[in-house]
Amino acid sequence: MNRLFQWTHRFPIIRNKYFLAVVVFLAWIMFFDKNDLISQYQDRQALYELQKEKKYYQEEILNTRRQLDELLSDSKSLEKFAREKYYMKKPNEEIWLVIDNSPKPQPK
Secondary structure, X not given: OHHHHHHHHHOHHHHOHHHHHHHXXXXXXXXXXXXXXXXXXXXXXXXXXXXXXXXXXXXXHHHHHHHHHHHHHOHHHHHHHHHHHHOOOOOOOOOOOOOOOOOOOOOO
């Protein structure tokens, strides 16, 4: 008890009830509240990931719209798309599918 008294005597601000109340309040807000610092960090990371996804999907929508405009305006591109994606063919025409069975390099 004597050591505690010496420590508080050396730093009188520790005996101040307002200082103690502020310290307890800050500790509560930083570690024990439902919106503590860890939760705030995790929420910020999730928001960042969602913003990246949003940007990706907006770019994909723009690419798809450009492709759709091209398909609706040009009959040659429509025919190319139908042949490549849906394997459509003209009458009296054969389609050869070449399947590559060689091993593909693994991404690092």
